[in-house]
Amino acid sequence: MRRLLTLVQRATDATLGDRQADRVVPPTGHTVWLTVLTSAAMAFLAVFALALSLATGRLAERWGESLAQAATIRVSDAGEAGEVQAEAVLQILNMTPGVTTARAIGDDEQAALLEPWLGPDLPLDTLPLPRLIEVATDGNLDAEGLRLRLAAEVPDAVWDDHTRWRAPLVRAADRLRGLGWIALALIAGTLAAMVTLAAQASLAANRQVIRVLRLVGARDAYVARAFTRRFTLRAAAGAAAGAVLGGVAIAFLPAADDAGGFLTGLGFQGAGWLLLPLIPVFAGAVAFLATRRAAFRALAGFE
Numbered sequence: 001m002r003r004l005l006t007l008v009q010r011a012t013d014a015t016l017g018d019r020q021a022d023r024v025v026p027p028t029g030h031t032v033w034l035t036v037l038t039s040a041a042m043a044f045l046a047v048f049a050l051a052l053s054l055a056t057g058r059l060a061e062r063w064g065e066s067l068a069q070a071a072t073i074r075v076s077d078a079g080e081a082g083e084v085q086a087e088a089v090l091q092i093l094n095m096t097p098g099v100t101t102a103r104a105i106g107d108d109e110q111a112a113l114l115e116p117w118l119g120p121d122l123p124l125d126t127l128p129l130p131r132l133i134e135v136a137t138d139g140n141l142d143a144e145g146l147r148l149r150l151a152a153e154v155p156d157a158v159w160d161d162h163t164r165w166r167a168p169l170v171r172a173a174d175r176l177r178g179l180g181w182i183a184l185a186l187i188a189g190t191l192a193a194m195v196t197l198a199a200q201a202s203l204a205a206n207r208q209v210i211r212v213l214r215l216v217g218a219r220d221a222y223v224a225r226a227f228t229r230r231f232t233l234r235a236a237a238g239a240a241a242g243a244v245l246g247g248v249a250i251a252f253l254p255a256a257d258d259a260g261g262f263l264t265g266l267g268f269q270g271a272g273w274l275l276l277p278l279i280p281v282f283a284g285a286v287a288f289l290a291t292r293r294a295a296f297r298a299l300a301g302f303e
Helices: 002-016 030-068 080-094 107-118 143-153 163-205 207-215 220-251 270-275 278-301
Strands: 070-075 099-104 131-137 157-160
Touching: 030 163, 030 220, 030 278, 070 080, 080 099, 080 131, 080 143, 143 157, 163 207, 163 220, 163 278, 207 220, 220 278, 270 278
Parallel strands: none
Antiparallel strands: 070 131, 070 157, 099 131
16 A cells, blocks of 8 residues: 555656655745636636536426427317317327327416416406317327328317427527536636746746756756646645535525526536536646646746
């Protein structure tokens, strides 16, 4: 076990620089707080961007699945003939493979559907409302064949599979998910830029120390690893704090609710919470690459 720990420590030192070498990096100062606070803020925002992407992904799947297995048949005739045609439609649906349930929507339900737009005191008996039939399918329904049969046997029946308004909703959810991933990319780029500026400032402030190290035989790779180690650990520590705060904030958001849509379901579910520990790891990787590139570029410009 001790040998294994020694090998791990050596591998870490070879990647990020040994702990003795990073003494050339100032342990305090504005570059420390700039790196830590920027990493914490970016990680906090990344938690919400990730939650938005996952929530909208779940919403798109839920909308697509639920609406793909539901349809409505509208019988335009509102009189007694409409009642007869509605009964004929129900008989056809009961004999149609792929239809799991079919029921006529009552007047009270139609009033509830129209209430948000027309008010609570809706005189349905004076309005020529069509007869509506709600249809649920198992996904194996021959919709085109059913549509043709309805057109032949019940001319006033119109099949509506919600495609006209289902597709825009799913596209909107997919675009929101894409915006979430774009936001994550912008957050990573902002973190890389801020860490680069902090590393460049720290390198410039330690120009004289670096010259002395060169005089005693230190190579640029040795100095670069020292700065890379310090800034990587600072960024990872700040991102860990930001991810924890973001996770706590997400946990206190309202739980998912059908009426609220994704606005009340913005969060992580199940294994999604395991993505939070990856945020500090990702922030450390971004800081490592940004600092290493900035360090070698700055050292190449020193006399």
